[in-house]
Every structure is written in C-alpha cells, then in structure tokens.
Amino acid sequence: MTERHDVIVVGAGHNGLVCASYLARAGRKVLVVEAGDSPGGAAATREFAPGYSVSGCAQWVYQLHPGVSRDLELERHGLQWAARDLASVLLDSRGCHLTLSGALIESDQLSGDDREAWRAFHDRTGRYARLLARVFESRPPKLVESNLADRLTLLRLGLGLKLLGRDDMSDLMRIVLTNMYDLMEEYFDSPQLKAVLSFDSVLGARMGPRTPGTVFGYLYRRLGENFGYNGVAQVKGGMGALGQAMAASARVRGVELRLGCRVSSIDSVDGRAAGVTLASGEQLRAALVVSSADPVTTFKGLVGFRHMETGMARRVSQVRCEGIAARLHLALDGLPRFTGLDGARLGQRLVIAPDMNYLERAFNAVKYREYSPHPALDISIPTVNDPAGAPAGCHVLSAIVQFAPYGPPGGWDGPSAVAGLSHREHFTALVLDKIAEYAPGIKEQVVASQLLTPVDLERDYGMTGGHWHHLELSLDQVMMMRPFPGATQYASGLDGLYLCGAGAHPGGGVMGLAGKNAAREILRRGAAA
Amino acid sequence: MKAGSDATMMLRTPFHARVAAACELNDWGTWKGYTTPRAYTDMELEYFAIRSTAGVFDLSPMNKYRITGPDAQACLNRMVTRDVSRIGVGRVGYTVWCNDAGQVMDDGTLFHLGENDYRLCAFARAIDWLHWCALGFDVSIVDESDEVAALAVQGPTSCATLLAMGLEGLEQLKPFGLTHFSFEGETLMVSRTGFTGDLGYELWIAPRQAELLWDRLFAAGEPYLIKPFGSDALDLARIEAGFLQAGVDFVPAESAVRSGRSRSPFELGLAWLVSMDKPVFNGRRALQREQAQGSRYRFALLDVDGNKPAHHSFILSRGGKVGTVTSAAWCPTAKSNVAFAQLEMPHGAVGEELVAEIYYQRELQWTRVLAPCRVIGSPVFNPPRRRAVPPGAF
Ligand SMILES: Cc1cc2nc3c(=O)[nH]c(=O)nc-3n(C[C@H](O)[C@H](O)[C@H](O)COP(=O)(O)OP(=O)(O)OC[C@H]3O[C@@H](n4cnc5c(N)ncnc54)[C@H](O)[C@@H]3O)c2cc1C
Numbered sequence: 030m031t032e033r034h035d036v037i038v039v040g041a042g043h044n045g046l047v048c049a050s051y052l053a054r055a056g057r058k059v060l061v062v063e064a065g066d067s068p069g070g071a072a073a074t075r076e077f078a079p080g081y082s083v084s085g086c087a088q089w090v091y092q093l094h095p096g097v098s099r100d101l102e103l104e105r106h107g108l109q110w111a112a113r114d115l116a117s118v119l120l121d122s123r124g125c126h127l128t129l130s131g132a133l134i135e136s137d138q139l140s141g142d143d144r145e146a147w148r149a150f151h152d153r154t155g156r157y158a159r160l161l162a163r164v165f166e167s168r169p170p171k172l173v174e175s176n177l178a179d180r181l182t183l184l185r186l187g188l189g190l191k192l193l194g195r196d197d198m199s200d201l202m203r204i205v206l207t208n209m210y211d212l213m214e215e216y217f218d219s220p221q222l223k224a225v226l227s228f229d230s231v232l233g234a235r236m237g238p239r240t241p242g243t244v245f246g247y248l249y250r251r252l253g254e255n256f257g258y259n260g261v262a263q264v265k266g267g268m269g270a271l272g273q274a275m276a277a278s279a280r281v282r283g284v285e286l287r288l289g290c291r292v293s294s295i296d297s298v299d300g301r302a303a304g305v306t307l308a309s310g311e312q313l314r315a316a317l318v319v320s321s322a323d324p325v326t327t328f329k330g331l332v333g334f335r336h337m338e339t340g341m342a343r344r345v346s347q348v349r350c351e352g353i354a355a356r357l358h359l360a361l362d363g364l365p366r367f368t369g370l371d372g373a374r375l376g377q378r379l380v381i382a383p384d385m386n387y388l389e390r391a392f393n394a395v396k397y398r399e400y401s402p403h404p405a406l407d408i409s410i411p412t413v414n415d416p417a418g419a420p421a422g423c424h425v426l427s428a429i430v431q432f433a434p435y436g437p438p439g440g441w442d443g444p445s446a447v448a449g450l451s452h453r454e455h456f457t458a459l460v461l462d463k464i465a466e467y468a469p470g471i472k473e474q475v476v477a478s479q480l481l482t483p484v485d486l487e488r489d490y491g492m493t494g495g496h497w498h499h500l501e502l503s504l505d506q507v508m509m510m511r512p513f514p515g516a517t518q519y520a521s522g523l524d525g526l527y528l529c530g531a532g533a534h535p536g537g538g539v540m541g542l543a544g545k546n547a548a549r550e551i552l553r554r555g556a557a558a
Numbered sequence: 559m560k561a562g563s564d565a566t567m568m569l570r571t572p573f574h575a576r577v578a579a580a581c582e583l584n585d586w587g588t589w590k591g592y593t594t595p596r597a598y599t600d601m602e603l604e605y606f607a608i609r610s611t612a613g614v615f616d617l618s619p620m621n622k623y624r625i626t627g628p629d630a631q632a633c634l635n636r637m638v639t640r641d642v643s644r645i646g647v648g649r650v651g652y653t654v655w656c657n658d659a660g661q662v663m664d665d666g667t668l669f670h671l672g673e674n675d676y677r678l679c680a681f682a683r684a685i686d687w688l689h690w691c692a693l694g695f696d697v698s699i700v701d702e703s704d705e706v707a708a709l710a711v712q713g714p715t716s717c718a719t720l721l722a723m724g725l726e727g728l729e730q731l732k733p734f735g736l737t738h739f740s741f742e743g744e745t746l747m748v749s750r751t752g753f754t755g756d757l758g759y760e761l762w763i764a765p766r767q768a769e770l771l772w773d774r775l776f777a778a779g780e781p782y783l784i785k786p787f788g789s790d791a792l793d794l795a796r797i798e799a800g801f802l803q804a805g806v807d808f809v810p811a812e813s814a815v816r817s818g819r820s821r822s823p824f825e826l827g828l829a830w831l832v833s834m835d836k837p838v839f840n841g842r843r844a845l846q847r848e849q850a851q852g853s854r855y856r857f858a859l860l861d862v863d864g865n866k867p868a869h870h871s872f873i874l875s876r877g878g879k880v881g882t883v884t885s886a887a888w889c890p891t892a893k894s895n896v897a898f899a900q901l902e903m904p905h906g907a908v909g910e911e912l913v914a915e916i917y918y919q920r921e922l923q924w925t926r927v928l929a930p931c932r933v934i935g936s937p938v939f940n941p942p943r944r945r946a947v948p949p950g951a952f
Contacts, residue, residue: 334694
C-alpha cells in the first residue's frame with residue numbers, strides 16, 4: 030500500500046477529468062479511477078445496435094465553459110465539432126413549426142406583440158443568466174463564517190444585482206422563485222413559444238412548468254450564451270469524443286488514468302479520507318480524494334453512512350436525486366421525414382412539447398410512478414451532421430424523453446397495462462407513436478431501438494437515480510446548499526474528501542465548472558486541504 | 559383508559575394505584591405525560607429515607623429503547639461519545655450523545671443486556687434520532703418505554719431490603735452491574751444504578767407484575783424503614799451527588815431554539831465520557847475543533863458560603879458577570895451549599911473564588927446577598943457504600 034499520488038479522483042466523468050487536469054497542471058500527482066471502460070462519464074458514445082452508435086446519455090453541448098476548453102486545449106487533443114449553433118425547432122404535427130435560434134424566432138404564427146415581448150424577455154433573462162454565469166465561475170460563498178473570498182463573491186453577486194438596475198433586480202428576485210408557467214402567461218400568447226421555453230426550464234428536472242424554481246432552471250439553461258454558444262452544438266464522433274479529448278489532455282498533463290476500475294470504498298484514517306479500495310481489493314493511498322461520482326454514491330456507497338456522523342448521513346439520505354429523463358435510440362434504415370420540415374432543418378434540435386399543459390400533464394404522471402402516453406421529447410438526428418454514426422445511407426434518431434418515472438410499479442420489465450407488453454416495451458411504443466405523429470413513416474424505418482430508463486442510466490453511467498444533475502437542481506439544492514448544507518465549497522464534511530461532479534456547485538450539464546472550481550478550491554487551500 | 563368521571567389526559571404508570579395510595583400530599587407533577595408525585599408526604603423525610611434507610615422512586619416514564627441486531631454495538635458506538643465496546647455484557651454505562659455540532663443532545667444509561675443487545679434509557683424522546691443513527695447499520699430499534707416498568711430503590715438499606723425480598727446473591731453485584739431474577743413468572747432485571755449517588759438499585763419488570771413487585775418490596779422493606787420518594791427529594795439527592803439533569807443543567811441541543819444555548823460535553827465537565835480515539839462518532843469533528851480552539855464555557859461545582867441556595871444566581875468575578883447557576887441546593891447530609899454553574903472561560907478552575915448574587919424572599923421581602931463561593935473539584939457527597947461490594951449491612 031503505497032502513496033504514489035497526491036490526489037485520487039473517483040470517476041472519469043468530464044468534471045473528474047477537468048479537475049484532475051487542473052490539479053496536475055499545478056504540479057499535483059493525480060490518479061483518476063473510473064469504473065467504466067471509457068472516459069467522459071455521461072459524455073459517452075456507445076454502439077447500441079450493430080453499426081449504429083450514438084451519444085448514449087448527454088447529446089448536446091451548450092454550456093461547456095470556454096475557459097475549460099481553452100485551458101485543456103481540447104481542440105488540440107482531438108475535439109471536433111460536427112455542428113454548432115443549432116436551432117431548436119418546436120415541432121407541429123401539421124407542419125407549422127417554430128424555430129428558435131438564439132434571439133431569433135421563425136414562425137408564421139407569432140403575433141407582433143409576442144415578437145416584441147420576446148425581445149424584452151430575451152434581453153432581460155439574458156442579463157440574469159450573465160449574472161449567474163459569473164457567480165458560477167467561482168465557488169459558492171459560505172453564508173456563515175464568510176471570509177474575504179466569499180465576501181467578494183457575495184459582493185460580486187450583490188454588485189451584479191445592483192448593476193442590473195433597480196427594475197431588473199426586483200424583477201429577478203421576483204421571478205427566480207416563481208414558476209415558468211406563470212411567467213410565460215405573463216409575457217406571451219403563443220402556446221408554441223411558451224412551450225418551447227418552458228420545455229427548456231424543466232429539461233432534466235423532476236419538475237413541470239408549474240413547479241416553483243423552474244425559472245431558475247430556464248436561466249441555468251441560458252448560461253451557454255455567456256460561454257459562446259448560440260444554441261446547441263454536436264460533437265463529431267459523439268459525446269464520447271469529448272471525453273476522449275479531455276482524457277488525452279489530462280494524460281499530457283501527467284494525470285494517470287485507470288479505466289475499468291471500480292472504487293468500492295473511500296477509506297478514512299482517523300476521521301480523514303486517506304485513499305480508496307478498488308473492487309479488486311487493491312488499496313490506493315493519497316493525501317486527498319476527490320469524487321466526481323454523484324453525492325449519494327460518494328457518501329452512501331463509497332464512504333458509507335457508518336463512517337460519517339449522523340447529521341450528515343441524514344442529509345445525504347434526504348437529498349432528491351430521482352431522475353425522470355429517459356433516452357430512446359433508434360436505428361433507422363433511412364432519413365426520417367417530418368411533416369413540413371425540410372432536410373436542412375433535420376440536423377437541428379427537434380422538440381416535441383406542443384403546449385405547457387401537455388408538459389405539465391406528462392410531468393403529473395411521474396409523481397405517481399406512471400408515464401404519460403404523451404411524453405415530451407428533445408430529438409437529435411446526429412447522423413445528419415456526422416454520418417459516421419450509422420452505416421451508409423442509414424441514420425440514428427436519438428431522443429431525450431420526459432417524463433419517465435424512476436420505477437413504475439413492478440419495475441420497467443414488469444407487466445404494463447397492455448397485455449403482453451412490459452413497461453419498457455409499452456413506453457417505447459408510446460414514444461414511437463408520438464414521434465410518428467410528426468414523422469408518419471418512421472415506424473417502418475426502425476431496424477433497432479434501445480430505451481434507457483432512469484434505472485438503466487443509473488446502472489450504465491453510475492449515477493444514483495439517473496439524474497441529469499446528479500442531484501435535483503432545485504432552489505434548496507443550489508449554491509451553498511449544494512449538495513447539502515454542511516458540505517459546500519467542494520469540501521464534504523469528511524476531511525480530505527472533495528466533490529467535483531455535477532452534484533456540487535453549480536450543477537450538471539457538460540460544463541466543466543464543477544471540476545474546475547473544485548480544483549481551484551483544493552489548490553487555494555494548499556496544505557490545509 | 560376508560561372514560562369516566564376521573565378521566566384525565568395524564569398517563570399513569572403501572573405503579574399508579576400504589577403510588578396514588580401513598581401520595582398523601584396529592585402533589586402531582588408531570589413527567590413525559592405521566593402524572594408522578596413531586597412529594598408523597600414530606601420532601602425532607604423522603605430525602606432522609608434515601609440517605610439513611612431506603613427510598614423508592616417510580617421511574618417508569620423514563621424513555622427506554624431496545625437496540626439489537628448485528629450492528630447494535632457499532633451503531634451505538636457511532637452515536638454516543640463513550641467507547642461502547644468497553645461496556646461489557648452485564649454492565650451499564652452512563653453516557654451522553656451529541657449532534658454533528660458536538661453539542662449534547664441528551665444523557666442516559668446504556669444497559670448491555672447481551673451480545674449486540676442494548677437498552678438505552680434517555681431523558682428525552684429519542685426514537686427519531688435513533689432511527690437516523692441507524693442509517694447504514696443493521697439494527698432494530700424498539701421503543702419499549704411502555705413495556706418496562708421500573709423502580710429505583712436507593713439508600714443504605716436498599717440491598718438488605720432486596721435480599722429480604724429474596725434476591726439472593728444481590729450483594730455481590732458491582733456498581734453499574736446488572737443481573738436477572740425470576741419473579742412470579744416474569745424476569746426481574748436489577749441493576750446497581752441510580753440517580754442519588756448512594757448505594758442503590760433499579761428494578762425493571764413487565765408492567766403486569768408491577769403492583770406485585772411494589773407490594774413485595776414494601777413488605778420486605780418495612781423493617782428497613784422503606785419509603786417512597788418523589789421528584790423533589792430526588793432532585794436534592796442528585797445535586798448533592800453532582801449529577802447533571804438534562805433540560806435543567808443543559809438544553810438538549812436539538813430542542814434549543816436560540817443559537818449558542820447548547821453545550822458540548824467538554825463544557826459540561828463530561829470530558830471523561832468522550833473517547834476521542836474512536837475514529838468516528840457524532841460530534842467528533844466539532845469536538846476536535848473545540849479541543850484545538852478552546853471551549854466557550856466551563857461547568858463548575860460551587861461551594862457557596864451561607865445556607866441560602868443560589869437558585870438562578872448570577873456568578874460574579876470582580877463585580878462582572880461571568881456565569882449563571884443552573885441547579886442549587888443546601889445539601890443536608892454533606893452540610894454544604896452547592897451550586898452548579900456555567901461559567902465563561904477561562905473562569906471555573908478548581909479553587910477560583912467567585913461571588914454568587916443570591917436573591918431570596920422571606921415573608922414577601924426580597925433580599926439580595928453577595929455570597930462568596932469557590933470552585934470545588936468533586937461532588938460533596940460520595941460515600942464508600944456507593945462502591946462497596948458487598949455493600950455491608952446498615
Ligand atoms: C438523460 C440525460 C440526458 C442528458 N443530456 C445532456 C445534454 O444533452 N447536454 C448536457 O450538457 N448535459 C446533459 N445531461 C447532463 C450531463 O450528462 C451530466 O450532468 C454530466 O455529464 C455530469 O458530468 P460529471 O462529470 O459531473 O459526472 P458523470 O459524467 O456522471 O461522471 C461520473 C463518473 O464517475 C464514475 N463512477 C461512479 N461511481 C464510481 C465508482 N464507484 N468507481 C469508479 N468510478 C465511478 C462514473 O462511471 C462516471 O464516469 C444529460 C443527463 C441525462 C441523465
């Protein structure tokens with residue numbers, strides 16, 4: 030049992046790799062231990078049918094921090110874009126689609142009033158998102174015993190609020206706690222516009238448009254504008270290529286990466302994290318352990334409740350991390366045809382969420398561990414921009430599907446209400462029916478399909494609950510309350526253990542800031558870390 | 559409880575019929591929703607029974623929790639400050655437990671009944687906290703407060719009384735030991751424990767045999783001048799013996815509303831109960847920090863001049879307020895005027911001379927005295943019979 034490393038990072042998700050790279054760049058000897066066979070975590074490319082591969086979990090890049098891309102020299106290490114600045118197209122079954130690309134809206138249906146309201150809304154919320162982006166670029170302040178650095182962050186937040194001007198400031202304070210539904214009703218008439226914006230506010234969250242805090246979710250989604258994105262982007266080779274680029278960059282900086290090694294426990298000596306034990310039984314020692322695994326895995330699974338104090342075990346047992354987003358991958362023998370959608374727009378982001386009540390109803394179902402026959406979808410056809418993912422002439426259609434319950438009664442492979450069909454088969458059929466309302470011939474084109482429910486995502490990507498953000502991004506679980514009070518600023522409540530994944534501030538999405546901020550905090554603390 | 563003319567909201571202990579018959583003063587108080595006597599006949603006579611003969615106290619309302627299962631010891635060891643692994647089977651340990659902030663939630667006694675089989679007696683309700691503490695442990699937790707009736711038999715003739723009742727060999731039981739007897743088809747557990755600082759025992763029995771136990775006990779104890787006592791006499795005895803009372807001498811941390819009102823074990827003079835060498839237990843991180851940075855308060859036993867109990871007094875040093883009194887009494891056996899005080903650090907070192915600002919009333923006239931007092935190192939009452947095995951005949 031030797032201590033050959035200063036830091037062991039659990040998990041080679043993008044945040045783990047980012048954190049490791051920054052630490053290595055500062056001279057630390059870093060080992061990253063990853064359970065899976067490839068780097069990137071939920072930023073992954075997987076073959077789901079012979080000859081067909083796809084971004085298995087996350088599919089779009091829209092908020093990867095430019096500082097991170099620059100510092101890790103991702104493009105030099107192989108990151109290529111298949112497409113950038115893609116528009117979001119809200120599909121209409123009769124073909125009257127609404128296209129949103131950054132600040133621009135294309136629609137035959139939108140009134141002049143709505144267009145004007147949109148401009149005002151977009152500008153205003155853009156300013157709020159800018160303020161958030163700045164706050165997210167540093168560690169969250171602590172409210173008690175705040176020191177100078179925290180005061181500066183608070184000051185920046187306060188100053189930022191002040192600089193917004195009095196009207197904006199009171200407006201932000203008002204709307205950030207409210208729900209998207211009411212806010213949309215306040216601004217717009219167009220059901221389509223209201224729907225596409227509220228879809229973004231609830232994507233990845235166990236929330237419907239009427240859930241308080243969804244405006245925060247919307248602003249979070251808008252962060253990317255400050256990071257150089259005008260819409261979503263697609264990575265060439267799928268999200269796994271981003272993981273590979275990050276791993277290459279980390280290796281060049283001296284990070285040692287061990288894939289296919291599951292950590293079975295984070296070990297402590299005299300109340301301080303001192304290393305990890307692998308599933309193989311091998312023990313590794315280091316002065317610090319940093320986990321990019323989700324907080325429940327980290328604390329409950331790896332540290333173990335019995336090795337922490339009760340108050341903390343209690344906090345961990347109470348966090349909300351049940352995912353509701355599923356993934357459906359379809360292997361198609363040709364390019365699908367969507368009513369009223371020209372070929373050029375097939376490579377964009379396609380959204381099915383006709384109106385806000387539709388979304389709310391789809392959400393209602395998961396409250397009762399059910400699924401709605403009318404789910405909402407975020408669809409990509411990645412092979413339009415990057416044909417390598419399918420055999421020649423063939424295509425992949427891949428969707429993020431909301432809302433899927435974590436556990437329908439009897440489990441996903443248990444019997445559904447339709448005789449002979451499991452929940453998995455039934456839900457797949459419902460989603461296909463839904464897509465077919467917009468792309469009538471699609472069912473005949475499907476040669477293979479794969480549904481990944483939150484339970485499957487949990488298993489395949491090692492995230493408790495299969496949650497997009499590892500932990501729900503609700504107002505009681507953000508900033509200094511993330512992941513839970515008592516564990517903040519990337520420290521964990523167990524000395525020597527830090528968090529650097531989506532469960533830490535600021536949250537999930539392929540962004541890299543959790544990893545970067547955690548590394549900065551560890552380096553700032555120096556010997557005291 | 560049947561509805562009737564004497565229906566009451568108060569709960570009754572399994573001994574109630576006997577207690578009520580003996581309670582001449584009808585001076586009832588409440589304890590955890592139970593109606594219990596403050597005094598039966600005369601508080602002072604009851605106190606003297608504890609110190610000179612034998613006194614009996616109904617402690618059935620005490621919260622009692624049974625913790626069993628493969629991880630029972632590990633779970634309790636993480637919960638309380640003491641090293642539970644050092645409390646052997648058949649032994650009882652006094653301990654406190656803290657929240658993560660290292661603040662005392664409660665104190666109590668832990669009975670090690672068998673391998674991974676414990677009973678925790680607690681002042682405050684603790685079922686929710688026990689369940690939180692059980693996260694990650696394979697244990698079962700049962701609230702058996704209502705399944706176990708209990709009597710404390712305390713005083714010099716307590717052993718002789720119990721021997722006369724037929725508890726053969728009891729004189730060999732060591733302090734903080736426990737043993738079992740059969741009693742009319744039930745198991746009677748006896749522990750050599752108590753809250754009076756005297757020779758004494760606690761008897762634990764199923765409620766259906768409670769009244770019979772009371773009757774046998776008082777029959778056997780008659781020649782030994784046995785007497786029931788209420789909570790007032792107990793309070794006097796425990797102050798004389800230097801025992802803290804939860805809710806009086808400290809605010810249970812999780813029920814403190816105002817910040818800064820709770821106390822750590824160090825601040826309550828209970829450092830001897832804290833095993834910092836355990837790798838993890840609730841409050842350890844905070845207590846480590848406290849050790850490094852220093853405590854805010856110190857618990858002090860004060861010997862106060864004069865005979866006016868320093869109830870609720872301010873404690874002064876050079877005219878400035880440095881603390882307050884939480885419990886005080888003029889202790890008849892030790893013949894000293896004792897006060898428990900919470901003093902701001904660095905005050906409270908043994909030998910320090912301070913002043914108690916005492917207010918008292920005589921025939922509607924309030925008087926203030928400034929009584930010199932000094933910090934003493936150990937309780938004023940601690941007789942050899944409390945520890946002797948066998949305790950000897952009195
Ligand atoms: C359905 C779905 C769709 C999404 N779509 C998008 C999207 O389009 N765009 C976007 O930006 N974000 C998307 N997200 C969110 C995004 O995928 C995550 O927030 C992000 O990838 C989290 O990155 P991370 O590095 O913090 O954690 P992860 O990527 O989860 O990395 C954690 C790593 O730790 C490893 N690990 C866990 N336990 C152990 C162990 N015991 N031993 C060793 N290793 C371990 C895991 O294998 C994993 O590699 C989506 C999420 C979901 C669930």
